[in-house]
Every structure is written in C-alpha cells, then in structure tokens.
Amino acid sequence: MDFRQLTYFLAIVDHGGFNRAAAALYVSQPSLSQAIQALERDLDGCLFHRIGRRVVLTEAGAALVPRAREALHALELARASVGSVHELRGGRLEIAAMASPTIEPLSTMVQRFTERFPEVSLSLRVALTREAVIEMVRNGGCELGLLITSSPLPGRDVVPHHVGDDRLVLVTPKDGPFPPGRAVRAEQLGGHRLIVGQRGTGIRAYVDDLKAQGIDVRIAVETEHRMAFLPLVLGGVGLAVVTESWADLSERAGALVLDLEPVCVQHNVLVSRKGRLTPAASAFLEIAGPPADRAGL
Numbered sequence: 001m002d003f004r005q006l007t008y009f010l011a012i013v014d015h016g017g018f019n020r021a022a023a024a025l026y027v028s029q030p031s032l033s034q035a036i037q038a039l040e041r042d043l044d045g046c047l048f049h050r051i052g053r054r055v056v057l058t059e060a061g062a063a064l065v066p067r068a069r070e071a072l073h074a075l076e077l078a079r080a081s082v083g084s085v086h087e088l089r090g091g092r093l094e095i096a097a098m099a100s101p102t103i104e105p106l107s108t109m110v111q112r113f114t115e116r117f118p119e120v121s122l123s124l125r126v127a128l129t130r131e132a133v134i135e136m137v138r139n140g141g142c143e144l145g146l147l148i149t150s151s152p153l154p155g156r157d158v159v160p161h162h163v164g165d166d167r168l169v170l171v172t173p174k175d176g177p178f179p180p181g182r183a184v185r186a187e188q189l190g191g192h193r194l195i196v197g198q199r200g201t202g203i204r205a206y207v208d209d210l211k212a213q214g215i216d217v218r219i220a221v222e223t224e225h226r227m228a229f230l231p232l233v234l235g236g237v238g239l240a241v242v243t244e245s246w247a248d249l250s251e252r253a254g255a256l257v258l259d260l261e262p263v264c265v266q267h268n269v270l271v272s273r274k275g276r277l278t279p280a281a282s283a284f285l286e287i288a289g290p291p292a293d294r295a296g297l
Contacts, residue, residue: 011032046058158273160271169246169247183260192239195237229242
C-alpha cells in the first residue's frame with residue numbers, strides 16, 4: 001500500500017466513480033484501475049462494488065475511508081511543516097463551506113490569505129448544511145469548514161472558531177409588497193410565498209420557526225442552489241430570506257433588500273479538527289479571526 005493508491009482510492013470516493021476520478025487526477029482510467037486492483041490485493045479485499053458505470057463502497061471500502069484520510073492528512077502535515085520553514089511556499093488547504101458564507105465572509109478571508117501566501121493552493125468544497133460541513137472536517141475530507149448557525153454546534157469532534165455575525169434580511173422585487181426603507185415584521189410575512197433552502201440551513205430554520213409561531217408563510221420553492229434565490233425573486237416566484245452578505249449583490253441586480261424585525265443574527269463559524277493543524281490551516285484561522293485578532297496582519 002502506498003500514498004498514491006490511497007489518493008486514487010479517495011478520489012474515486014469523492015468524485016463518485018473511476019471516470020471522474022481519473023479526469024480530476026489527470027491520469028488514465030486503466031492506470032487508476034490498476035492502482036486500485038493492486039490496493040485490493042494488498043488488503044485482500046474488494047473495496048468497490050462495480051454496478052455498470054457506478055461504484056459503491058463495500059464494507060471494507062467504507063472502513064478504509066477515514067483511515068486513508070488520516071494517512072494523507074499526516075503526510076500533508078509533514079510536508080507542510082517542512083514548507084512552513086520557507087514561509088508556506090507551497091502546499092494545499094481544503095475548506096468546506098455552506099453556500100451563503102461563500103460570498104462573505106469567505107471571499108474576503110480567501111483574498112487576505114492568498115495575498116499573504118500566494119503559493120498555497122486553496123480548494124473550496126460545497127457542503128449544503130452545517131452538519132455536512134462538520135462531517136467533512138471530522139472525517140478528514142477537509143481541514144477547515146465554514147458554516148452559519150444560530151444555535152450551538154452538535155458533537156465534540158470539531159473545534160469552533162467564531163469569525164463574525166450576519167443578520168438575516170428580506171429580498172423582494174422592486175415592485176414587491178413592502179415599501180422600501182421600512183423594516184418588515186415577522187408576522188407581515190404571513191400569506192406570502194417564500195423561496196427557501198433545504199432543511200439543515202439557518203435560513204430554513206428561520207422560516208420553519210415562523211410556521212411554528214402560527215405565521216402562515218408558504219413555501220413556493222425549496223432549493224439547494226443558493227444562486228437560484230435571486231433570479232427566482234426577480235422573476236416574481238416569491239420572496240427570500242437571506243443573510244446580509246447577499247444584500248449588495250441583490251441590490252445591484254435590481255432587487256429590494258429590507259430589514260427584518262425582530263432582528264435575527266446568524267453566527268459565522270470556522271471549524272477545525274481536534275489536534276495539530278497544518279501551518280496553512282493555522283495561518284488561515286489567524287487571518288480569518290475577528291478584526292481585533294488580525295492586528296498587524
């Protein structure tokens with residue numbers, strides 16, 4: 001067993017098949033298949049069920065995933081530790097993020113980081129819910145994760161780092177039901193059609209809470225694609241509750257952005273695995289911290 005084989009194995013898991021993994025790794029599919037066959041011989045067990053063009057992990061394959069991630073993380077940590085002597089000249093940092101904070105604060109964090117460490121490669125991966133972010137960090141798929149939450153984080157497998165807050169706002173068409181410049185009370189949303197995200201997001205939790213209070217909000221569209229919110233609003237499909245980080249983009253597109261009463265605040269949290277981090281992850285956490293923590297950077 002070698003690290004190349006483990007890298008190929010995890011690429012198949014992460015990309016959902018041999019063809020996509022080969023394309024992502026820039027290797028031929030026969031080379032990829034031969035490496036996996038050699039790994040299966042070394043382990044004396046089948047790692048994948050081949051079902052047409054699809055692959056499904058066997059029980060042995062599922063057991064190998066966390067161990068393979070730990071092994072590759074250890075190698076990356078060793079390489080990065082040596083590279084840190086040369087001021088992070090090289091290396092790779094993988095970050096999982098929910099959709100809303102990828103606009104802000106993640107884009108600003110990435111800008112600061114790449115300005116200071118331009119030779120470190122960043123990989124940003126999408127996670128639809130905060131639980132998905134936590135799982136990707138916990139199992140080693142990513143070293144850091146960015147999520148939005150209004151409540152304490154579940155589990156004890158990750159370390160939270162608070163990096164700021166974001167209010168929820170209402171986005172409507174310019175000719176929508178509410179006048180500009182005036183906050184919208186929660187009960188005023190009753191009877192209106194809303195565009196919402198899937199369960200497990202803070203925005204969906206806000207809408208579900210309105211319904212629990214007896215406010216007759218109606219779900220027009222439920223979507224995992226956050227970028228669909230704005231065109232759906234502008235197309236008259238419904239209204240959307242989003243984080244304030246979407247306000248500038250929404251206004252530039254011609255939508256109306258209104259405050260909500262009472263104010264609802266979501267917390268931006270970076271999570272990391274317990275234990276030692278690579279120098280790149282440690283540097284990113286330092287740069288991403290609250291303004292008072294970034295003095296001198």
